Amino acid sequence: MSLLRSLFVVTVSVGSLLLLAGCAHGPQSAGNHSHVHARVEGATVAGGPRYAVDALWPKPLPNNWILGQVAGIAVDRNDTIWLIHRPLTLTDDEKGAALTPPRSKCCVAAPPVLQFDRAGNLLRSWGGKGTGYDWPANEHGIYVDPKGDVWVGGNANTDGMLLKFTPDGKFLMQIGKPGKSEGSNSTTQLSRPAHMELDADANELFVADGYGNRRVIVFDAATGAYKRHWGAYGKKPEDGNFPNYNPESAHFGMPVHCVRMTKDNLVYVCDRMNNRVQIFNKKGEFLKQFVYDAATQGSGSTWDLVPSEDAAQRYLLIADGTNNEVRIVERTTGEKIGSFGRPGRQAGDFHWVHNIAIDSEGSVYTSEVDTGKRAQRFRRVQ
Secondary structure, three states: OOHHHHHHHHHHHHHHHHHHHHHHHOOOOOOOOOOOOOOEEEEOOOOOOEEEEEOOOOOOOOOOEEOOEEEEEEEOOOOOEEEEEEHHHOOOOOOHHHOOOOOOOOOEEOOOEEEEOOOOOEEEEEOOOOOOOOOOOOEEEEEEOOOOOEEEEEOOOOOOEEEEEOOOOOEEEEEEOOOOOOOOOOOOOOOOOOEEEEEOOOOEEEEEEOOOOOEEEEEEOOOOOEEEEEOHHHOOOOOOOOOOOOOOOOOOOOOEEEEEEOOOOEEEEEEHHHOEEEEEEOOOOEEEEEEOOOOOOOOOOOOEEEEOOOOOOOEEEEEEOOOOEEEEEEOOOOOEEEEEOOEOOOOOOEOOEEEEEEOOOOOEEEEEOOOOOEEEEEEEEO
């Protein structure tokens, strides 16, 4: 090799190493991962939260299992992550090993409820039909209360109930029953409830009810006894055919898709089809509302939300399954300061991002329905 060529090779090699070193330690390094080209998205203002997708979460499932539509996701007090998925949404092609005779080596449906640790390891799984309760015909929503009990619901036309289990899947209580809706002012029956959250101080369960009713309803979490309910703007709900995509509607659209509480005793309700979030106190008195991408049609722009992990819960993260992004907003003003995700199939993209959860370190977990059929993790970038 000539002297000139040797110098060229050394120069290029050193330059390449410097370039790689710069990438590995630059602003696109995510958490304690060493990915050279981590995808980082989020707030566009200084100090706002930013996130990097963890393409290796969760780890592969055992037992030849596969997930259907992942209809709900939650984080418990110990920072473990819970999913509920819909085994009946798997196509014959996806569940080929479960057919008679098998059409392929893989796969079979995983149990509906699965628990993972933050590293993505499967910890336990359970769910489905059993004695003493009515398992939903179409799983929808999962919540783990401060005591560790697991609440699940469904949104099939006949799913008029919520179920409460221990972490090991032992049945504890059922509120409501399968059957036809009794209307948005029934005190005993739900109609396709979408989401739930517990107020630990009062031991009250708040329910976004839901796909068949136009209200928030509150129950005693120990007995299931009815406490109160309200519709849009804190008024008595009405049933009827009301136009969607109207942020000033006097009625909640269907579904009323989420109910969430913050440390300062505010109740946030996702009125998905009217592209808004309405905010109440725990009595159901209306305080204010935020509107997002008001021109959005389809399934609306406000599917689920969680407050950020900081003590003041400064931000809200709002899952939008029509525009397929997670919107980051200032909680006090509702102002959007950034987002992450876009429509697509790659890690960090979304197709019908449906529910969202957050752990104590700020990692965000998302679930996808329709043909998305997955859960993803986004690490908070410091």
